[in-house]
Amino acid sequence: MEHRQLPQVRVLPRQTCAAPDARHFVVDVLKGWGLLGVLDGAALVVTELVTNALGHxxxxxxxxxxxxxxxxxxxxxxxxxxxxxxxxxxxxGPFDCGGRGLAVVDAVTKSWGCTRLPWEKYVWADLEVPEDA
Incomplete structure (x- = not known):
């Protein structure tokens, strides 16, 4: 099946609201596309990936x-x-405050990975769309 939705892009400056802004952006895009079945997973994934990018x-x-x-x-x-x-x-460990983000991404996605370019890298994660979507 061919999907005609164009990729949606948002640039977010380094600030404390970047992760929530990314989450709202992704949720709004997916709602607009009628893909409600992946909202929670996509919101979680983008929050983790943006937090990692800005934190590390x-x-x-x-x-x-x-x-x-x-x-x-x-x-x-x-x-x-x-x-x-x-x-x-x-x-x-059970009492660590961090270190679980990519395990969570791994748990809610079909696959994920990282691609390096000479001037930047992108981390991607694929979420399977439920058949009834």
Missing amino acids: TETPSVRVIVRRMPSEAVRVIVIDKHPDLWPVRRSA
């Missing part, structure tokens, strides 16, 4: 892209200007 790099902004894939998935992409620092899934 000194990038001045992030770019968030939401795109409908031909494979019945929605792809959420977060791009930052630090091509060398890759996201690494950690093992968090």
